[in-house]
Amino acid sequence: MPIVLTPYWSNGVQKLKMAPMPPPRPKHGLTPPTLDDEVHAARCMQQLRSKDKDIEKYIYLSMLKEQDHHMFYRLCLQHMSEFTPIIYTPTVGQACQEYSHNYRRPEGLFVSIKDKGKIKSVLRAWPKIDEARISVVTDGSRILGLGDLGINGMPISIGKLSLYVAGAGIRPESTIPICLDFGTNTQKYLDDPLYLGLRKKRVATTEMTEFMDEFMLEMSVAFPKLLVQFEDFSTDHAFLYLERYRNQYPVFNDDIQGTGAVVLSGFINAARLSSAASGRPLTSHRVLFFGAGSAGVGVAMQLMSFFTLEGLSEQEARERIWLVDSQGLVYTARGELAEHKRYFARRDYTGPPIKDLLDVLEYVKPTALMGLSTTSGAFTQAAIQTMAALNPLPIIFPLSNPVALSECTFADAVRHTDGKVLFASGSPFHALPWQGTTRYPGQGNNMYIFPGLGLGAILARCASVTDAMVEASSLGLANSLTPEEVEMGLLYPQIERIREISAQIAVAVIRAAQEAAVDRHTDLRAMSDKELLAFVNGKMWNPSVRPALSTLAERADGVLLSQY
Numbered sequence: 001m002p003i004v005l006t007p008y009w010s011n012g013v014q015k016l017k018m019a020p021m022p023p024p025r026p027k028h029g030l031t032p033p034t035l036d037d038e039v040h041a042a043r044c045m046q047q048l049r050s051k052d053k054d055i056e057k058y059i060y061l062s063m064l065k066e067q068d069h070h071m072f073y074r075l076c077l078q079h080m081s082e083f084t085p086i087i088y089t090p091t092v093g094q095a096c097q098e099y100s101h102n103y104r105r106p107e108g109l110f111v112s113i114k115d116k117g118k119i120k121s122v123l124r125a126w127p128k129i130d131e132a133r134i135s136v137v138t139d140g141s142r143i144l145g146l147g148d149l150g151i152n153g154m155p156i157s158i159g160k161l162s163l164y165v166a167g168a169g170i171r172p173e174s175t176i177p178i179c180l181d182f183g184t185n186t187q188k189y190l191d192d193p194l195y196l197g198l199r200k201k202r203v204a205t206t207e208m209t210e211f212m213d214e215f216m217l218e219m220s221v222a223f224p225k226l227l228v229q230f231e232d233f234s235t236d237h238a239f240l241y242l243e244r245y246r247n248q249y250p251v252f253n254d255d256i257q258g259t260g261a262v263v264l265s266g267f268i269n270a271a272r273l274s275s276a277a278s279g280r281p282l283t284s285h286r287v288l289f290f291g292a293g294s295a296g297v298g299v300a301m302q303l304m305s306f307f308t309l310e311g312l313s314e315q316e317a318r319e320r321i322w323l324v325d326s327q328g329l330v331y332t333a334r335g336e337l338a339e340h341k342r343y344f345a346r347r348d349y350t351g352p353p354i355k356d357l358l359d360v361l362e363y364v365k366p367t368a369l370m371g372l373s374t375t376s377g378a379f380t381q382a383a384i385q386t387m388a389a390l391n392p393l394p395i396i397f398p399l400s401n402p403v404a405l406s407e408c409t410f411a412d413a414v415r416h417t418d419g420k421v422l423f424a425s426g427s428p429f430h431a432l433p434w435q436g437t438t439r440y441p442g443q444g445n446n447m448y449i450f451p452g453l454g455l456g457a458i459l460a461r462c463a464s465v466t467d468a469m470v471e472a473s474s475l476g477l478a479n480s481l482t483p484e485e486v487e488m489g490l491l492y493p494q495i496e497r498i499r500e501i502s503a504q505i506a507v508a509v510i511r512a513a514q515e516a517a518v519d520r521h522t523d524l525r526a527m528s529d530k531e532l533l534a535f536v537n538g539k540m541w542n543p544s545v546r547p548a549l550s551t552l553a554e555r556a557d558g559v560l561l562s563q564y
């Protein structure tokens, strides 16, 4: 019986197709006589660029990936900075919001609360069980900054995994996008006749946790070599499930740890420049987090290691950090605080709440302002100018996604600081001509981290993902800038170099895993760094370039056959 994977609520009989493999014998005549691979690559780019709307580009690339994943990944690697805003943030946000309307075919695994008690059989339906190495698992409850999208969160898992393939050479068939359906609290979707998920409110945490325990256990049995990346769980559950499973299974949370690592990396490079300009020591930096959810607190925790590596004690490091949430400055005397905010709550302030960002800036006098608040435009002209008045080179990172929720634009940050800002945003902005030069924005997005972190963890077959491995990924990224990139004023390397960077990160991660003895592939311990780098590079999957007409005919044959 063929394996049929349909969403559990669907009456359809669509098969889940892995990217089509060419059948053994090409049939001459199934492709036009002068079809050439190079020209076809140009044709695909022309088709992509002819679409007016970003969502149409997303749909086109999604079809290309399904029909010809070699061409998709080849073009993705060649045009990384053109592709990532389409297959990832910001357009993937729209793709999620419209998923139930634009849905064409299943591309991942859907596991719902109704499967509780029989999750094993759902996982067993996955066609490439032995190949599975990495899964991005979301429950759709906080997709980017867009809120609870329910089952419409599936494209975020798909998009992140495309970046694993492009950015770290993970084999496409080794990836499993998963969306867990616990219902949704977004009424708009519950009322939408086309909504693809369960038509019920989210279940309570107790029931969700029972499900998660079964899910994680069955995942480890069905896919023994699998690394799990939790993605875009709402903040309470993000912390809960990371802590619950991190010592039991190879798992990490991208929003807490991946984001922490990428921002630490950009901050290290920015802080060096800022301190050089101010003459103040690195340990004197004062970091204000505007937004205290999984991402804000995750980054704050990771930034602690910047200060401790510079010689501060844990207590001193913690005092370099301030949090602001929707109620203003976070401090213990304010009243009851959510668990994840308590560690950083200030104990040195007991006055009335400070709610306005300008007042907080005046009180804290930060050297760095981080936005993880999902609040578009929160860094106003006055706030940016205050940062510029406080610092010769202010560090301003509006990190909320997608681009429409960024706390400020790159242009505003440059203009209101008279070009002095050290900038990184979560979603991409264009470079800016500025006083006869060009200013380049950094993209402080976990997409720089998770491919290399995942690759390292997979190759070393880690039993768990330790804090030291995450920190190693961050330091690996911070040290990967070339002299040319430093000259250009970049805080992050150019995304076109992602494979090279991922390989370096993977080596650093494997070494950290070995030190913690969580590596199960212990043969790698004997390798020199050079040998290990060569090993990592040798393991990367590469899309093939196939100039021969016969191979193109095979491909067309595969596509045609897969349609009937």
Ligand SMILES: NC(=O)C1=CN([C@@H]2O[C@H](COP(=O)(O)OP(=O)(O)OC[C@H]3O[C@@H](n4cnc5c(N)ncnc54)[C@H](O)[C@@H]3O)[C@@H](O)[C@H]2O)C=CC1
Pocket (backbone or CB within 6 Å): 142, 143, 144, 145, 146, 234, 235, 254, 255, 259, 262, 290, 291, 292, 293, 294, 295, 296, 324, 325, 326, 327, 328, 371, 372, 373, 374, 375, 399, 400, 401, 402, 405, 425, 426, 427, 444, 445, 446, 447
């Ligand atoms: N650049 C990157 O790589 C990443 C960026 N993010 C982005 O970070 C954002 C936040 O994600 P989470 O922490 O998981 O969300 P969350 O919803 O848990 O946290 C948002 C925080 O912002 C605060 N907030 C909301 N409105 C505010 C206001 N008007 N003033 C001050 N604070 C306000 C909330 O109180 C809360 O503490 C999202 O937009 C997400 O896309 C998340 C992960 C990675």
Ligand SMILES: CC(=O)C(=O)O
Pocket (backbone or CB within 6 Å): 089, 143, 144, 145, 232, 254, 255, 400, 401, 426, 445, 446
């Ligand atoms: C980038 C990312 O993981 C987020 O915005 O949630």
Ligand SMILES: [Mg+2]
Pocket (backbone or CB within 6 Å): 144, 231, 232, 254, 255
């Ligand atoms: Mg995320």
